[in-house]
Amino acid sequence: LLANAAAALVGGVGIVGGVNYNEHFVLAEPIHGTGPHLVGENRANPTASIRAVGMLLQSLVPSGKLTQCIEDAVYETMKDHYNTMTPDLGGTCTTTEVTDNIIANLVPHLKARPPDETDQDRQQRGGIVV
Numbered sequence: 001l002l003a004n005a006a007a008a009l010v011g012g013v014g015i016v017g018g019v020n021y022n023e024h025f026v027l028a029e030p031i032h033g034t035g036p037h038l039v040g041e042n043r044a045n046p047t048a049s050i051r052a053v054g055m056l057l058q059s060l061v062p063s064g065k066l067t068q069c070i071e072d073a074v075y076e077t078m079k080d081h082y083n084t085m086t087p088d089l090g091g092t093c094t095t096t097e098v099t100d101n102i103i104a105n106l107v108p109h110l111k112a113r114p115p116d117e118t119d120q121d122r123q124q125r126g127g128i129v130v
Helices: 002-010 047-060 065-079 095-114 120-123
Strands: 017-021 026-030
Touching: 002 047, 017 047, 026 047, 047 065, 047 095
Parallel strands: none
Antiparallel strands: 017 026
């Protein structure tokens, strides 16, 4: 409930991810749920899901570089709001178009700030390769 109320302050539940974790697991998800009424319509806002992936990566690569690259790409995409967003935010783009826009903005961020991994990062996640 608190997450939904806070999401309203920044544009709605379609752009906010959430994370729940303890020492044994991490669960990252969009706070808006699944949106079954949008299945097959290519008009769901993918932003919250993409940001949730960034939160999950934060738990795997604690340096935060991957997460910051994703956040920067989302921000760059949302700056041109009406031309790059789905109808729930007043835009005209499809889910695919918004996803493609975020990916296009992600690539330069990854090239400019490679998400190097430290030995401590690997050790903290038990040597799992990301």
